[in-house]
Every structure is written in C-alpha cells, then in structure tokens.
Amino acid sequence: EDQVTQSPEALRLQEGESSSLNCSYTVSGLRGLFWYRQDPGKGPEFLFTLYSAGEEKEKERLKATLTKKESFLHITAPKPEDSATYLCAPLLTDSWGKLQFGAGTQVVVTP
Amino acid sequence: DTAVSQTPKYLVTQMGNDKSIKCEQNLGHDTMYWYKQDSKKFLKIMFSYNNKELIINETVPNRFSPKSPDKAHLNLHINSLELGDSAVYFCASSQGGVYGYTFGSGTRLTVV
Structure with missing residues (x-):
C-alpha cells in the first residue's frame, strides 16, 4: 500500500532559524x-515539482531535494510569512494525475 | 483572474439534502480533480476527469456524482448528505495529469 509520511508534524522556529522538513x-x-x-x-499553493533523484529546486528561502525514498524541504532563515502547513505529495505512475498527500508539517515562525 | 474557482465557498445544509459544488478553471488544462480534506487535514483524491472522461474514481459512496460538461468545468453533486460528509472539498486541474497542478480555494461543507 502506498504510504507517505511527513515529519515533524509541527515545527516552531524563531525568525532566522533554518530547518528541514x-x-x-x-x-x-x-x-x-x-x-x-x-x-x-485556503487551497494548497504550488511550490515545487521534482522528477528525479538528485534534483534540487529553490524558491526564495525554500529549497527542495529528492532522493529515491524521501524528499526534504529546507527553509533557510525563515520569516513569519513562511508560517504555513507544508504538504508533500508523490505523483503515482499507475494512476493518471493521482497525488498521494502526506499529513503535512505545520510550521510556525515567530519574530 | 482566478485560475481555479469554486462555488460556493461555504455550504451549510441539513442531513438528507442534495447539494452541488461547481468548479471552473481558465488555465486550459485537460484534467480536473476533486479532493476531500477531512478534519485531520488529510487531502484525498476522489475523482479525476481527463477531457470530460472519468479516469479516477476512488472508493467514494455512490451518493457522490461528478459531472464534467466540458474540459473547463467539473461539478460535484452529493445526494442524501450525511454528517460524515462535512469536510473541505477542493477542485484542482493539471495538464496531462502532471504539469501545472493547481488547486482552488476550497468549499467548506458543513452538514448539520
């Protein structure tokens, strides 16, 4: 059975304190x-798509990386406006356009 | 100009009623979806249409019936609403099931 696990469930950061999901x-x-x-x-807002192991993508303070079994979202020097729930979703090959979402990581960045 | 728009944003109704949620996308995508986000915040796919054809139909009660009159529209009709149907329903669209996967802002359905 397909499984997606995100950790941690919740993350509280000070402004400027980098971390990874x-x-x-x-x-x-x-x-x-x-x-x-x-x-x-609100609805989920698109950040990145990664297609192959070793791929990396960046957007402002966010960088996503992909290996064969996991992906990381690095938040560098976060600001309060980065507070949100971050969701990852593998796109499965055996079903047209089916995203299998994880439960998400709730990030709170305090000033 | 909203890319994927859903109406209504909020829907409060009594058990046993029938209701519809409408979705429209102006991105020119060929695939549209309905997802359900329950109280635990899990997003799960319900249906997917590609060029008006049903291609994903997850284990969803028969009371839920999607309809796609054209590529840009996907509606969700729910019969005999139950308390457990309370959730946020999201419409989404993509090109080819892969690219530009975009979500609407959701419809919060509350069944009382």
Whole structure:
C-alpha cells in the first residue's frame, strides 16, 4: 500500500532559524513529487515539482531535494510569512494525475 | 483572474439534502480533480476527469456524482448528505495529469 509520511508534524522556529522538513514515501511507482504550502482556509499553493533523484529546486528561502525514498524541504532563515502547513505529495505512475498527500508539517515562525 | 474557482465557498445544509459544488478553471488544462480534506487535514483524491472522461474514481459512496460538461468545468453533486460528509472539498486541474497542478480555494461543507 502506498504510504507517505511527513515529519515533524509541527515545527516552531524563531525568525532566522533554518530547518528541514522530511517527506518519506513508499509507493508503487513515482512519476514526480510535489510540494505545496497551505495557509489556513485556503487551497494548497504550488511550490515545487521534482522528477528525479538528485534534483534540487529553490524558491526564495525554500529549497527542495529528492532522493529515491524521501524528499526534504529546507527553509533557510525563515520569516513569519513562511508560517504555513507544508504538504508533500508523490505523483503515482499507475494512476493518471493521482497525488498521494502526506499529513503535512505545520510550521510556525515567530519574530 | 482566478485560475481555479469554486462555488460556493461555504455550504451549510441539513442531513438528507442534495447539494452541488461547481468548479471552473481558465488555465486550459485537460484534467480536473476533486479532493476531500477531512478534519485531520488529510487531502484525498476522489475523482479525476481527463477531457470530460472519468479516469479516477476512488472508493467514494455512490451518493457522490461528478459531472464534467466540458474540459473547463467539473461539478460535484452529493445526494442524501450525511454528517460524515462535512469536510473541505477542493477542485484542482493539471495538464496531462502532471504539469501545472493547481488547486482552488476550497468549499467548506458543513452538514448539520
């Protein structure tokens, strides 16, 4: 059975305190891996798609990396506006466009 | 100009009623989806349509029926609403099931 685990469940950071979020997965076939951020009361907002092991993508203070079994989202020198729930979602090969979401990591950045 | 728009944003209704949620995308994508986010915040796929054809139909009660009149629209009709149907429902679209995967802002359904 396909499984996606995100850790930690929650993370409280001081402004400027860098950290990493983990997304580990056991899936039948991986076509890519998506990262989204979700603010309360809003829909998931696209951040990155990674397609192959070793790939890295960056956007402002965020950097996503991918290995064969897990992905990391690094937050460098976070600001309060980076507070959100971060969701990872492997895109499965055996089902057209099916994203298998993890439970998310809730990040709170305090000034 | 909203890329994926859903209406209504909030829906409060009594058990046993029938309700619909509408979704429209202006991104020119060929694939649309319905996802459900429950109280534990897990997002799970319900349905997917590619060029108006149903291609993903997860284990969802028959009371839920999606309809796609064209590539840009995907509606969700729910019959005989139950308390357990209370959740946030998200519409999404993508190109080819891979690219540009974009979500709407959600419809919060509360069944009382």
